[in-house]
Amino acid sequence: MITVNNRDQLEWSPNMTVQDVLNHMGHTYSLITVTVNDKLVEDEDYDSFVVPDHAFVSVFHLAHGG
């Protein structure tokens, strides 16, 4: 199990990437910053960075608009 934004629980699976987490959460926003256990993950690594079990994932959406 991993924790997203210190609130949502997500079932962990082997080789789960950051992109898998974003897909599962439905996070399609263009201005996103992701950290896994407080480590910043660059955009180009979303589909290769493997999220470990029990990880704390932060998906920070930068507000815009209106």
Place this chain on the structure above:
Amino acid sequence: METKKIPLTINGIETTVVKGTTLLNAINKLNIDIPTLCHHKDLTPNGSCRLCMCEISMDGKKELVTSCNYPITHSITVETENEKVKKHRKNLSLMYLGRYPNVPVIKDLAKRCEAYDANLFKSEITEESTNACILCGRCVRACEEFIQEKILSFAGRGINRHLTMPFNEVDPHCVGCTSCAYVCPTGAIQIVDQMNNPANPELIRNHGMKVNAEMANLDPYQCRMREVGTANIVEVMDKYDLLPVHNYKFGQHVDTPKIDSKVMKNHYFTQGHPDQCWHGCSMACAKAVDGFKLKTGPYKGHKVCVDGPEYETAGGCSNMGCFDIDFVVEFNFYCDTYGIDTISMGTTMAFVMEAFEAGVITTKDTNGLKLNFGACNEVLTCLHQLSQGEGFGVEVGQGVKFLKEKWSKQKPQFKNFLYDIGMEAKGLEYSEYMCKESLAQQAGYTLALKGPQHDEAWLIFMDMVNNQIPSFEDKAEALYYFPLFRTWFGLQGLCKIVWNDVSPADNKKHPPQQAAKIPEHVDNYWKFFEGMTGIKLDEEKMLNQSARVHNLQKIIGLMLGRNKLIDDIPPYRAVGPVTKEEYTSRSERYDKELKEKIGIDPTPLSIEEKMQKIREYRMHQYHKVMQAAFKRRGWDEFGIPKIERLKELGIDRPEFIQILEKARQEAREQN
């Protein structure tokens, strides 16, 4: 899984880069210096100066390539300084030196490439000036890429090639963005400042250019403001369950793609050039639809130009359940033409539609109009009636507050329902964000002194999606900073859009609380202010400028008998589910809230009982965040500024204190 990283070797050093990275960027990443003239970090590379040439080896084959515009797609070996490359650069440098012998960047380049004889390749035309144009073309590209114009271009051939404007005259389309001067490596283009006597025009220009560069390089991958303007938010809000639908009952709808930015871009927007709403701004977020044939109203059959639609207009239409793009554009046009705010009209009509569907009002009340959600033609009829001062439109034009008070008197059995669903505060209709799942957004809207307008309410993502302001104190701090920052824009007459509708590439280096402020862009605004006034700003000084006005607004409101505690309480629709269908649409969320946050097992409860428990809890939470926000603002429990706060801000005039103490006494008696 296919990797995006490509291994390569540069001067014997092994490294990896993201596929598609230019060779020059890969070289620079290793801090290897190679000369360039036409290259600029903020412009699309074009390889015209040929100085960045390197030799690459791939599959046993060697070739010279210009590194600035060579995208790395396969593993290669690179040499940046072998004899062949050095000879090539030296010859080029000699030719540059032969034509521009006194230009500092050329002299530096020649020295770097060991090219010393200016007469070896002497040009037929020698430019003796120290700031001669070297025809690098940066300015031409900057004009097109930064500002989407083609004010500058080359004319002539061979040695007669030169830079010019159309017909050799100053082009009226030039918006004065100064991009050309910013990228010019020699100083051949210089800006003459003649406007408003700014204290430091260079400071303004330099920071404005940062915005221009970000727009050119980052906006296409971020918010697409140049492409579709604020309409990009339609699909974002729908995706995140925040788009108001059916008078804020719901946050998304299956028909949203019919009115989203893709539809507007593909079939409607015809204008997207800088309209100079902010002189020199390269964002060009204003969009327009040309040749739109109207189907109703006094201009029926006319082909017109429509300014928009922007997000809030589309959001107003989704709120009315009107997912017809032709309707959105026509609604936009007639609201503009009649001088009516699309937000207030959309929110008011959504309220009317819900009241109609709930049976609170009937066709007897609407002069025969069947105002169900999605009744596009009837909305336009109301709009035209409003402009003519006739029919039911006259009542609609007076807004939600008027309607709910009137209908509550006529039909008191519906009073509670009408006050729950009437989305206004302080007499102003809510703007188009569905806020019931974000406590901070509810307070941002409702505690805004002018009413729930979106420019002071900014916390929906920080709170609801990111969960980055979990405590009441966190929310109160955000409710202090962001509304005052937004107020500050208004005070200075500066546009908000370039604050956070484009974000610096390295904004991720900041922790989330800081990143949300976009520190580099806040600094841009401080530099604009300093450049105009000569006065340096910091966060405290900036916020206090706003806080003075904010507190004065509050004092004036109290003097007029407004801005009381009751005015800071939202209609319940802004806080939680009013109807069973709303509860059912998010029952998993609400049942979880009952169980985990309130400590009640929802299983044996009826929907009505569950709704009541949720309501009590959420309103209690709202009151707590409201009090936390009051405290942070330096106000008392009635939301009235304390005298100490006025002293801090230097606005403790006796007449103001008298107004506050009178209001405080009345509040104590009433609450």
